[in-house]
Amino acid sequence: MDTLEWLLFLCIYFKVTQIAELSWTADVPNEVKGLLGSCVVIPCSYNYPDPQGKAKSFTGIWMTTEGDRVIYHPTQSKIVKQYQSRTKLLGDASKNCSLMIEKLQQDDRGPFYFRIEIEGYNRASYRKNKVSISVMDEPNPIDFSVQEEVKEGQTVSAFCSVSHSCPTYPPDFHWSHPGVQHFQAQKLQNGQWNSTSTLTFCSNRTDHNKSLQCSVTYHEGKHQETSKTIKVKYAPVNVKVEYQSDVNEGETAHLKCSSDANPVSSYEWHSETGALLNKGQTYTILIVSRHSVEAVYCTAVNEEGQVRSSTVKLNVLYAPDIRTSSKCSSDWGVLKCECIVESRPPSMVHFVLGDRLQNSSVETNGSVTTGTLQTDFGSFKFVHCLANNTLGNENLTLSLLVNDNMQKIFIVSGTVVILLIILIATGVGVVNKRKENYEDVHSNDICSNDHVYGNVRTKRRVPLKTNV
Template structure:
């Protein structure tokens, strides 16, 4: 039968973030007629068989007109749909219908997709080497899964550096957005959080952080654990200069030499 050639490819389900958008990837097929149709009309229905999106926007109900949009080119068998400003009322199943003038009308009711709405963004995958050396080039990565490629999440880092953002299409209506930050570590970064802030379309935000541990060479050194080093039994024959050396896992550094002026007290003898 002809209907065996009427097929549509959609994921079985997608999740969208409350207040954001969700894109339903969709492609359809049909038996090729002898003469190619010139006019295509695409319609999406919800589980109540209510029109939620029409390729002729004037035919879309008012409550959906500013929120739903066909993203694909129907002439190229692309029926992808975007639902923006998601609400709880948008949860349910949907299917696509095609009208080809002077050829056929077909509903892909066997290819339904379920849309669910989540309250909070997906967890952020944050990767960075937390223990670094002073002056070392640090590369941090922050990535999230989402279902709104029309308005990809934006990233903001607490540190300045070279930032690169990219988006990758996955399967079943999922996308992965990644931001990579490269910077040079400084001693002032020690024990301070490196934050990655992700802002989603619709305004929701998720902040993730990790604390950096910076190992550094000392530039100011102490002679011992106290602030003052006391020398006893100093005489004019004592060492005239001294210095100290600080040693840690990253190496050693020597302080500048300190000259000692030893003042002696002479007792005058009577003749």
């Protein structure tokens, strides 16, 4: 193309452009969608020949193609009753003729066209540029997206978006989960808009298997919602041992480990020292013994981590067992007996001395109960200790041992007895000697004086007998 042809092309282009700018044109979509009961905005722009300063004011009017009924006019009285207070011109002198219709009804289908009246210049109706409204009973479906499987502590972003035709009053979004929300609007074709709400939050195990819901409320009250279930992976928590703490000796005990985890945990059982006892959710002790039962704990394990429970120990119940260290002793005539009983639950301890139940004191320390008896020694050789609880009873006969002090009593007592025997024996000897002397003297008297002293001796014997 040479220079002359290029200049000719530019002249034609600018001429056509100038003619287009000076023509009466309007740009509207053929159809827009609107939600029943909500609002709809018909996007519109228009053009007219440049009046070169002659235009003073602009009056935009919307009308129906059938019957030329006015659905919008700056003067409300000129609007047909059906549209009064429901229509509004959003444009101004900048050639924007967009119209909003509120509380959309089924009869608001059109077609409609725009008319411009320019005071002091001209007026024009854009009948060829007509638009219809497709009234929808229900909103467009919600577009909802979110990562449905996450790990605890991971950031989750959820997107909820809808298309609509009312940018003046965009939909209101509500989320069932707290977090940071962000709103964004985007213009589409044919009068449609897209509104998107983004929710961002940090995932937690409490979100697992919970429904994340997005609710949308449109202008004038239409409502819809949708949801998705979130799966959160997390290490075991709330690890605990379920068991019956009290178990009779000789019976079987069952312990079960439980936890809250995703994925589900596997379980291990350990002794208090850390030795592995068993694998699996349950741990069974076939024959429970007070001497062999030890403290245990379980560990819950999954791919996210492992956590152990607190340590537990069975409370083994058994009948009374009186220890052989139980004994009696005496001190200066006072008897003291101690009966030591091991049992769970603690036992009641009694003492029987002879055929009578004795008052005693009882002290309990853990599984050991100690009964103490303190009384006068008496002449008894045995004390019976009786112990009983809800699982059974036992008795033990305690011998009365004599200690050093009692032996001293016996020695002293024996010495006194011996002395008394000696004294008595000595006394008897003296009496007998005097008796012999007396009989010898009076024997001679009798031989020599037989007829004078016979009755006196008999009487004199009386003092002798009295002395003895």
